[in-house]
Amino acid sequence: MKILVVAPSWIGDTILAQPLLTLLKQRTPAARIEVLAADWSAPLLARMDEVDAVIGNPFRHGEFGFAARRALGRRLRGNAAAAVPGVTASHNFSVAYVLPNSWKSALVPFFAGIPRRIGYLGEGRYLLLNERHRLDASRHPQLVQRYAALAGPLPAALPQPRLNSSPQQQQAARQALGLPLDAAPVVFCPGAEYGPAKRWPARHFAELARLIATPRNPVWLIGSDKDFAVGEEIAATANGAALNLCGRSTLEQAIDLIAGACCVVSNDSGLMHVAAALQRPLVALYGSSSPGYTPPLSAQATIVSRNLPCSPCFKRECPLVHFDCLNGITPQQVAQSVQQRS
Numbered sequence: 001m002k003i004l005v006v007a008p009s010w011i012g013d014t015i016l017a018q019p020l021l022t023l024l025k026q027r028t029p030a031a032r033i034e035v036l037a038a039d040w041s042a043p044l045l046a047r048m049d050e051v052d053a054v055i056g057n058p059f060r061h062g063e064f065g066f067a068a069r070r071a072l073g074r075r076l077r078g079n080a081a082a083a084v085p086g087v088t089a090s091h092n093f094s095v096a097y098v099l100p101n102s103w104k105s106a107l108v109p110f111f112a113g114i115p116r117r118i119g120y121l122g123e124g125r126y127l128l129l130n131e132r133h134r135l136d137a138s139r140h141p142q143l144v145q146r147y148a149a150l151a152g153p154l155p156a157a158l159p160q161p162r163l164n165s166s167p168q169q170q171q172a173a174r175q176a177l178g179l180p181l182d183a184a185p186v187v188f189c190p191g192a193e194y195g196p197a198k199r200w201p202a203r204h205f206a207e208l209a210r211l212i213a214t215p216r217n218p219v220w221l222i223g224s225d226k227d228f229a230v231g232e233e234i235a236a237t238a239n240g241a242a243l244n245l246c247g248r249s250t251l252e253q254a255i256d257l258i259a260g261a262c263c264v265v266s267n268d269s270g271l272m273h274v275a276a277a278l279q280r281p282l283v284a285l286y287g288s289s290s291p292g293y294t295p296p297l298s299a300q301a302t303i304v305s306r307n308l309p310c311s312p313c314f315k316r317e318c319p320l321v322h323f324d325c326l327n328g329i330t331p332q333q334v335a336q337s338v339q340q341r342s
Helices: 011-016 018-027 039-046 066-075 078-083 104-111 143-151 167-177 202-212 225-237 251-259 270-277 331-341
Strands: 002-006 032-038 053-057 095-098 116-120 131-133 186-189 219-221 242-244 263-267 282-286 301-305
Touching: 002 018, 002 104, 011 018, 011 039, 011 143, 011 270, 018 032, 018 143, 032 039, 039 053, 039 251, 066 104, 095 104, 104 116, 116 143, 167 251, 186 202, 186 270, 202 219, 202 225, 202 242, 202 331, 219 225, 225 242, 251 270, 263 270, 263 331, 270 282, 282 331, 301 331
Parallel strands: 002 032, 002 095, 032 053, 095 116, 116 131, 186 219, 186 263, 219 242, 263 282, 282 301
Antiparallel strands: none
């Protein structure tokens, strides 16, 4: 059996999809699982034991591209798949799991002629999917449960995400970035792609760095190039207590740097889920989002949330302007959680 999984666009959601992949492998051990995913997610999928191959999804987030999706689907039929970069020949998929809820995300499996196309109802996908699930939010309140339920009845305990990172990979990442090989850093992940309402203030990160940084346990800031400016602000305000690596590392290197951390402090972001999947001690900061919907899936995680009446609001910007859900989490409070975890 060959299985195609159409992955979500977000890094965190890709991590939360791994328990589905694990269940598919457990229930059909001989199955070959290939994942259609955006290029930026490929490094994550390459670190998952369940994934046999990644097919590059060339479409930008939100891009429709009907004709191009139809062409990709048709090229995925049989031996013609070899014409697609990164695609092995002779796919002949038996089943496809479509994780995003959008109409366009179901087009490629439809045009590929995959016999079983499984996903949730939504956005007029009735004809594109032929095994349609209705979401029961009360029964499956967490996103990870919703993905995993597409494989059938859920076990009593879902398998947790696991990313691979070897000591050799961790050492290579540090050498490439000129970082000390013997340090046990505390890693801060100050970014959050969704918006400011998910970001703990830079001044709080800076004060936390001043409170906990030591020569043995330096503070390293990790994120994408979009997080470079906030990383610079934190580093400057921390007066040398934090090193800004935002935008300097690839995602592969970020995985390996986080894997070597003694503790990670993160907003609710993709890198928070990466840290959880690497089973690192983790302090996860929640503001506008909900730890009940997308929690870090790790027994090593401490969730810090004020649980205000106005949260979670799931807004990009604070609708009340005050950002109290995050501003009110003090560096001293987080430092205590770091001490307990590391």
